[in-house]
Amino acid sequence: MDVKTLAEVAPRDRFTRICALTGAGISVAAGLGTFRGPDGLWTMSPKMERAMHVHLLPGNVDALWTVWGGMHDVAVRSGPTPAHKALAAAGATVITQNVDELHQAAGSVDVVEIHGSAGQARCLDEDFCGWTGPAAEAKRTDPPQCPQCGEPARPAVVLFGEMLDPVALGAARQLASECDMFLAVGTSGRVAPASWLAPTARAAGAYCVNVDLYPDGELDPAFHARVVGDAQDVLTEWAR
Numbered sequence: 001m002d003v004k005t006l007a008e009v010a011p012r013d014r015f016t017r018i019c020a021l022t023g024a025g026i027s028v029a030a031g032l033g034t035f036r037g038p039d040g041l042w043t044m045s046p047k048m049e050r051a052m053h054v055h056l057l058p059g060n061v062d063a064l065w066t067v068w069g070g071m072h073d074v075a076v077r078s079g080p081t082p083a084h085k086a087l088a089a090a091g092a093t094v095i096t097q098n099v100d101e102l103h104q105a106a107g108s109v110d111v112v113e114i115h116g117s118a119g120q121a122r123c124l125d126e127d128f129c130g131w132t133g134p135a136a137e138a139k140r141t142d143p144p145q146c147p148q149c150g151e152p153a154r155p156a157v158v159l160f161g162e163m164l165d166p167v168a169l170g171a172a173r174q175l176a177s178e179c180d181m182f183l184a185v186g187t188s189g190r191v192a193p194a195s196w197l198a199p200t201a202r203a204a205g206a207y208c209v210n211v212d213l214y215p216d217g218e219l220d221p222a223f224h225a226r227v228v229g230d231a232q233d234v235l236t237e238w239a240r
């Protein structure tokens with residue numbers, strides 16, 4: 001069912017173990033784009049979306065830095081939004097598909113980045129070197145190189161066709177199964193395995209709510225309710 005405000009269905013003091021699954025929509029107010037929908041990055045540039053596939057490495061490493069490195073630079077300049085801060089203030093655990101590190105910047109302490117982080121980088125030579133560290137260290141050279149061996153480095157972001165970190169995925173499943181309220185914010189729910197987390201939370205007895213500004217189609221049956229609105233307004237009003 002669609003409701004006007006989060007408080008209607010989930011008053012702030014009713015739940016004590018809140019878990020938020022966030023997507024690109026929560027960071028739009030920080031100047032970061034979404035991927036799908038009318039002005040989504042993949043919608044406007046299918047070629048760029050195709051370039052995000054792991055099997056194109058190392059040829060697509062420049063495109064990876066353009067997309068993910070560019071996003072991270074914007075995020076660092078703008079900082080967390082009121083919605084990120086509202087989740088931190090509510091003490092929510094966070095499972096994020098975003099790679100912008102804005103939840104950590106807002107003060108959230110329990111954050112699982114299931115699609116990796118654009119603030120981190122990895123050496124392409126994972127067999128012999130295996131370096132991983134702050135992207136800023138790789139970006140000291142142009143094009144970004146591994147500071148340990150000089151080979152090309154890539155943003156530590158999960159690419160299409162790439163396995164997610166099993167530890168992160170396990171932690172995400174754990175958070176979803178332990179919460180009493182599961183709040184999906186600013187995600188189209190089109191990408192697995194993130195989209196499997198609401199059913200996990202529902203099966204564990206959580207009250208599941210979706211906050212989405214431009215919902216595309218029917219609400220996933222895992223959710224009890226949906227608030228159609230801007231995450232910035234919905235979350236700040238709720239956390240007040």
Ligand code: APR
Pocket residue numbers: 022023024025026028029034035036037040097098115185186187188189190191211212213214215216229230231232
């Ligand atoms: N408030 C709330 N929701 C919003 C807002 C807003 N201000 N602006 C946009 N949205 C919603 C859109 O309605 C849409 O449902 O955010 C969602 C963004 O969906 P996507 O662009 O598909 O982003 P996301 O769900 O995060 O994508 C998941 O796909 O390509 C991969 O790695 C990429 O992590 C990303 C994953």
